[in-house]
Amino acid sequence: MFDIGFSELMVIGIVALLVIGPERLPKVARTLGHLLGRAQRYVNDVKSDINREIQLDELKKLQTQVTESARALEDSVRKEYDSARSAVESPVNAAVAELQASTQPAAEALPLVPVQATPVETTNKPAA
Incomplete structure (x- = not known):
């Protein structure tokens, strides 16, 4: 990370020993170890938050596209359905209108004849 070798670490350790004391x-x-650990965790948390936000933005874009x-x-x-429906309905409506027009004069020409029904007698015989 810092590209520090073993000899440089030894020099830093000796200087720290002389300045701070045994x-x-x-x-x-x-x-110092605790502080560096906290700093490293903080940096990792910030990285994960940024990555989460980036993924959230990507998901929002994907949702919008979908x-x-x-x-x-x-x-x-819907357009195809409407065009197919109109293509089917117009000939059917024309056929219905034509059929109604052709049956209307026949229905008007027939006289209404009253139907006379003869009463039917029923007898109830006991079952033997």
Whole structure:
């Protein structure tokens, strides 16, 4: 990361030992380790937050694209359905109108004849 070799670490350790002293050096090293660990966790948290936001933005874009595609597909299917429906309905409506026109004069020409029904007698015989 910093491209520090073993000899440079030894020089830093000796200078720290001379400046801080042998009694406080372990405590300072431990504190420094904790602080570096916290800084590293903080950097990792920031990285993960940024990556999460990037993924969220990508998902939102993908959702928008899918929604637009679905609407376009729905519109094209609706147009095809409407054109097919009108193509079927117009000949059917014309045939119905023609059939009604052809049966109307025949229905008007037939006289209404009253139907006379003869009563039927029924007898109830007991079952033997």
